[in-house]
Amino acid sequence: MKPRIENIFDRTDEDIDAIVIYNSVKPHIDKTFFYVTGLTEGQFENCALILYPDRSSEMMVSKLESESAGNADIPMEIMENRDDLEEMFEEKLKDLDKIGINASELTYKGYMKIEESTDAELVDVSDAIIDARNRKAQKEIELLDQAGTIASRVAENIADKIEIGMKEYEIAAELSYMMKKRGATGDAFETISSSGPNTAEPHYTSGEREIEKGDFVLLDFGALYNQYRSDITRTYIMGEASDRQKKMYNTVLKAQEAAFEKIEPGIEGKKIHNAAKEVIDSTEFEGKFIHGLGHSIGLSTHDGSGLSPNVDVTLEPGMVFTVEPGIYISDFGGVRIEDDIAVTEDGFEFLTDADKELRIL
Numbered sequence: 001m002k003p004r005i006e007n008i009f010d011r012t013d014e015d016i017d018a019i020v021i022y023n024s025v026k027p028h029i030d031k032t033f034f035y036v037t038g039l040t041e042g043q044f045e046n047c048a049l050i051l052y053p054d055r056s057s058e059m060m061v062s063k064l065e066s067e068s069a070g071n072a073d074i075p076m077e078i079m080e081n082r083d084d085l086e087e088m089f090e091e092k093l094k095d096l097d098k099i100g101i102n103a104s105e106l107t108y109k110g111y112m113k114i115e116e117s118t119d120a121e122l123v124d125v126s127d128a129i130i131d132a133r134n135r136k137a138q139k140e141i142e143l144l145d146q147a148g149t150i151a152s153r154v155a156e157n158i159a160d161k162i163e164i165g166m167k168e169y170e171i172a173a174e175l176s177y178m179m180k181k182r183g184a185t186g187d188a189f190e191t192i193s194s195s196g197p198n199t200a201e202p203h204y205t206s207g208e209r210e211i212e213k214g215d216f217v218l219l220d221f222g223a224l225y226n227q228y229r230s231d232i233t234r235t236y237i238m239g240e241a242s243d244r245q246k247k248m249y250n251t252v253l254k255a256q257e258a259a260f261e262k263i264e265p266g267i268e269g270k271k272i273h274n275a276a277k278e279v280i281d282s283t284e285f286e287g288k289f290i291h292g293l294g295h296s297i298g299l300s301t302h303d304g305s306g307l308s309p310n311v312d313v314t315l316e317p318g319m320v321f322t323v324e325p326g327i328y329i330s331d332f333g334g335v336r337i338e339d340d341i342a343v344t345e346d347g348f349e350f351l352t353d354a355d356k357e358l359r360i361l
């Protein structure tokens with residue numbers, strides 16, 4: 001896709017002769033391969049893509065996937081076996097002076113293979129790639145919206161399936177099944193299904209703990225849909241809610257609302273984080289919001305940018321972020337509410353839209 005290649009080259013030094021995107025095997029697949037080709041199916045292990053400053057490109061794909069690859073409007077060479085790629089690299093790269101690589105995704109073995117085939121200087125263009133991929137095209141937003149809709153409907157329906165005595169991993173399995181029943185290709189990432197005190201750990205996954213009365217149940221999951229991903233979190237309370245639990249929940253909800261009020265083109269990401277943090281820090285839960293407010297999402301769950309004090313980004317239309325404030329209290333529990341949004345010309349639109357009033361199950 002020429003506009004996407006242009007997006008990348010617009011952000012690199014002018015004297016780069018080519019950019020090589022080279023996949024290893026799963027999970028070391030550079031999603032930039034899908035960004036540039038627009039392909040939605042196939043694995044493309046050990047396949048490569050070379051991009052040129054004139055916006056042309058070519059791919060080297062295994063014969064196992066030549067049919068899927070044919071859906072991209074990009075010239076391709078078919079590899080009969082793995083040694084073919086070394087010869088192709090040598091033929092195409094040997095006379096170049098400066099080659100861009102995506103150092104965030106290329107394996108070291110892949111790097112050595114490129115290096116052996118050329119005398120060119122290899123330079124990291126990963127910042128340019130992250131920056132280009134952060135500005136989503138309309139087609140990408142549509143796929144993200146579909147992924148968000150699948151997760152949203154599941155977030156609403158899972159509540160009817162959660163019961164006292166159920167194990168955390170059973171809920172995780174249920175979520176996965178429900179998303180696939182609605183057309184997801186898979187989970188966007190490993191589901192977080194936590195309960196009780198486990199909800200206080202933001203990156204807990206799931207375990208054997210059984211749901212008890214009075215528990216928080218925190219579910220953080222997403223759908224993979226045609227290579228694009230959603231990421232949603234809802235927190236429920238089992239049986240009955242204490243005043244402290246209700247206050248935690250409503251504070252997180254207010255913090256998310258404060259963030260939404262700030263989101264528009266031109267604002268710095270960290271200011272949105274701060275707006276949410278100020279709401280939490282003005283309550284008894286001061287200091288209990290312990291992570292960044294959100295991350296960019298697209299072909300990868302963490303697409304390289306974010307709404308965080310550590311990230312320098314000014315919002316532009318087409319950028320897609322999660323907005324996920326939380327409060328975490330050790331040995332008690334945690335609440336997080338997360339939605340995905342796309343920045344528009346005059347504000348933002350929701351990509352997830354599941355109900356989020358406090359639900360006591």
Ligand SMILES: [Mn+2]
Nearest residue numbers: 231322324338
């Ligand atoms: Mn997230």
